[in-house]
Amino acid sequence: MKTPIEFDYDLWTTEDGKCMVRVKLTGEVTEVARDVMKLLRATCLLPP
Numbered sequence: 001m002k003t004p005i006e007f008d009y010d011l012w013t014t015e016d017g018k019c020m021v022r023v024k025l026t027g028e029v030t031e032v033a034r035d036v037m038k039l040l041r042a043t044c045l046l047p048p
Helices: 034-044
Strands: 009-013 019-023 029-032
Touching: 009 034, 019 034, 029 034
Parallel strands: none
Antiparallel strands: 009 019, 019 029
């Protein structure tokens, strides 16, 4: 499933364990809680 462009994002974890999200449209990067990261990753895997 591809997220809509306004909600398209990249997810990654830093070497020191921080969960990070980048909004592709704006380039904004922020640290999120591990629970939020799990939710976003699960949402990426849902069928369309």
